Amino acid sequence: MNPARRCTAVLNQLCVSPRAAPTHRAALSPGPRHRPGAGAKRTGPRPKASGLLATGATPVYPMGASSSSNSRFFGTLAQTLNSSPVAQAGVYPEDTPDQDLDLPVLDPDQLLRECEEALRRRPARPRRDLVYPSGTVSCRYKHNPCIRIMQWNILAQALGEGKDGFIRCPLDALNWQERKYLILEEILTYRPDIVCLQEVDHYYDTFQPIMAGLGYHGSFLAKPWSPCLDVEQNNGPDGCAMFFRRSRFSPHGLAHLRLSAMMLPTNQVAIVQTLKCRVTGRQLCVAVTHLKARSGWERLRSAQGADLLQSLHNLTSSNAGPAAVPLVVCGDFNAEPSEDVYRRFSSSALGLNSAYKLLSSDGQTEPAYTTWKIRPSGESCSTLDYIWYSRDALSVDCLLDIPTEEQIGPDRLPSYHYPSDHLSLLCDFSFKEEPHRLM
Numbered sequence: 001m002n003p004a005r006r007c008t009a010v011l012n013q014l015c016v017s018p019r020a021a022p023t024h025r026a027a028l029s030p031g032p033r034h035r036p037g038a039g040a041k042r043t044g045p046r047p048k049a050s051g052l053l054a055t056g057a058t059p060v061y062p063m064g065a066s067s068s069s070n071s072r073f074f075g076t077l078a079q080t081l082n083s084s085p086v087a088q089a090g091v092y093p094e095d096t097p098d099q100d101l102d103l104p105v106l107d108p109d110q111l112l113r114e115c116e117e118a119l120r121r122r123p124a125r126p127r128r129d130l131v132y133p134s135g136t137v138s139c140r141y142k143h144n145p146c147i148r149i150m151q152w153n154i155l156a157q158a159l160g161e162g163k164d165g166f167i168r169c170p171l172d173a174l175n176w177q178e179r180k181y182l183i184l185e186e187i188l189t190y191r192p193d194i195v196c197l198q199e200v201d202h203y204y205d206t207f208q209p210i211m212a213g214l215g216y217h218g219s220f221l222a223k224p225w226s227p228c229l230d231v232e233q234n235n236g237p238d239g240c241a242m243f244f245r246r247s248r249f250s251p252h253g254l255a256h257l258r259l260s261a262m263m264l265p266t267n268q269v270a271i272v273q274t275l276k277c278r279v280t281g282r283q284l285c286v287a288v289t290h291l292k293a294r295s296g297w298e299r300l301r302s303a304q305g306a307d308l309l310q311s312l313h314n315l316t317s318s319n320a321g322p323a324a325v326p327l328v329v330c331g332d333f334n335a336e337p338s339e340d341v342y343r344r345f346s347s348s349a350l351g352l353n354s355a356y357k358l359l360s361s362d363g364q365t366e367p368a369y370t371t372w373k374i375r376p377s378g379e380s381c382s383t384l385d386y387i388w389y390s391r392d393a394l395s396v397d398c399l400l401d402i403p404t405e406e407q408i409g410p411d412r413l414p415s416y417h418y419p420s421d422h423l424s425l426l427c428d429f430s431f432k433e434e435p436h437r438l439m
Contacts, residue, residue: 106213108188115185119178123417125186126407130398130428133358144280146397146428147248150192151330151387153290153371153422154183155414156199156238162231166421168374168411180206182419190400190426193245194275196288196330201228201238216243221256221269240288242271249275252283257311259289261303268292270308272315274325282326282431285316289331291341298339305333305341309348316350326393326431327352332385332422337366345388353391355427359399367402372412373421379412387427400426 160166160174173179180202187195195216200207203220211218219242226237244251253274259266270289277284289308291301308329316325327350335341345352356367370385389396402423413421 103209103212105215106210108191108214111210111214112185112188115181115188118181119185122178122182125182125189125417126403128403129401130426131359131401132398133363133396144430146430147194147277147284148190148192148426148428149194149196149286149328149330149387150187150190150424150426151196151288151385152186152424153198153332153385153420154200155420155422156201156226156228158201158228158231158234159199159238160414160421162234163227164373164421165375166373166414167376169414170416173414173416176202179414179419182417184210186419186424192426193248194286194328195241195243196286197241197243198288198290198332199238200241201226201235203239203241205235207241207243211243215246217246217251218243219254219256219271219273221271223269224258224265224267240269240271240290242273242286242288244273244275244286248278249284250278252276253315255311255315257308259291259304260307261300266292266300266304268304270311270331272312274315277431280431282434285312285325285327287312287327287329287331289329289333291331291333291335293334298335298341301333301335302340302344305344309344309350313350326390327388328390328394328429329388330386330425334384336383342386345386351390351392352388355387355389355396355399356425358396359401369402369423370425371422372408373414374412385422385425387425389427389429393432394429395432397428397430399428400424 155164157174157176157179160179161171166174195211197207200220203218208218208220220239221241222237222239226239228234228236228238251273255272257270257272259268259270268289268291270287272285272287274283274285276282287308291304312327312329316327329345329352333339333341346354354366356370357363357365359367366383366386368383369381370383372381373379408418409415413423
C-alpha cells in the first residue's frame with residue numbers, strides 16, 4: 001500500500017469510533033492540494049455556531065467511549081491506580097518500543113495535506129515564527145544536530161466539551177472529529193523530535209497509532225482519578241503522554257511517577273524518559289508533568305514540584321555528580337512565575353533555566369501568557385506552561401514565538417482556528433561540548 005493510501009486508511013479508521021457515532025465526519029481526500037502558508041486563510045465558509053451555550057442546554061456529545069461497560073472499566077482502573085503506592089524514582093525499567101513497528105508507516109507530508117483538507121472549512125492557525133534568541137551561541141554542527149522538543153496541553157476532549165465551560169467558544173469548534181486534525185496539524189507542521197503532552201484522553205485510539213505510524217514511540221500515564229471520568233460518554237482518563245522519534249533516539253530507561261506532597265500521594269503524575277541520541281551518542285533525560293490546577297493549591301503544587309525535582313536528581317545523577325545527564329522538563333505547571341514551585345525549579349541544584357525567558361529582551365522574563373481563555377468566572381490570561389533545561393549542558397538554538405492578542409482573537413482560546421486553551425511551546429536544543437572533548 002502506498003503512503004497516501006496508508007494515511008487515508010488510518011485516518012478514516014480513526015474518524016469513527018465503534019462505540020459511538022460521530023456528529024459528522026470530516027471529508028478526506030487522498031489527492032494533493034495546495035498547502036497554505038502559515039497564517040494563510042483556508043477557503044470555504046466558516047461553520048455556524050451551534051448556539052447551545054446561549055440557550056443553556058446541556059447536550060451530550062459522543063467522545064469515543066459511550067458504553068456503561070467502558071465507563072465502569074475506566075473507573076475501576078482509576079480506583080486501582082489510586083490505591084497503588086507512589087512510584088519510586090529508583091524503579092527505572094527498560095522500555096520496549098517493538099510493538100510500534102507492526103503499525104503501518106505514514107507519510108507526514110501526505111498526512112499534513114489530509115489534515116488541511118479535513119480543516120478546509122476552518123480559518124488557518126495563527127502564524128508563528130521561530131525566533132533565534134539574542135546572545136545565545138548555537139552549538140549545532142553536522143555531528144550535533146538540534147533536538148526539537150514540543151510542550152503542549154492539548155485540552156482533554158471530555159473537559160473541553162463537558163466541564164471547562166469556554167463560554168465564547170462555539171460547541172462545534174470543539175468537535176473531536178475536526179479538533180483532532182488541528183492538533184495533528186500543529187505537530188506535523190513543526191515535526192518535533194520529542195513531543196510532551198498533557199490532558200491526553202485519546203491516546204490509544206488516536207495519538208499512539210498515528211504517532212507510531214509517523215516513526216515515534218509513545219508512553220502514556222493516566223491520572224489516578226481523572227476529572228474526565230465525571231463526564232458522560234467520556235473516552236477514559238486523561239493523563240500525560242510523551243513521544244520520541246525512534247530514528248533519532250534509543251530508549252535507556254522509563255519511570256512513571258505519581259507525585260507526592262508531604263509524603264502523601266496526589267492525583268498528579270509525571271513521565272521521565274532517558275534517551276540516547278543516535279547521532280551524538282549522548283544521553284538526554286526528558287520529563288513531562290501536569291501539576292495541580294486552580295487557585296488555592298499553591299502549597300500543593302510547590303510540594304509536587306519538590307517531589308519531582310528530587311526524583312529527577314536521583315535519576316540523572318545516579319552515575320556521577322548532579323545533573324550528570326542533561327535534563328529537559330516540560331509541563332503545564334498551573335503556576336505563574338510568582339509562585340513558589342517556579343522558584344524551586346529556577347533555583348534547583350539541577351541547574352535548570354526556563355527556555356521561554358530567552359524570548360524577552362533581558363532574557364529574564366517569561367512570556368505574558370501561554371493560556372488565554374474565557375470561562376463563566378471571567379477571563380484568564382496566564383503563563384502556566386514551561387520548558388526547563390540544563391543550562392550548563394544544553395544550548396537553546398531557537399524558540400517558537402507566542403501569538404499576539406490580535407492573532408488569538410477576541411473570543412480567546414480554544415476556537416475554530418486553535419484546538420486548545422493552551423499554546424504549544426517549541427524549542428530547539430543542542431548539546432554543549434563536554435569539557436573533556438574541548439581539551
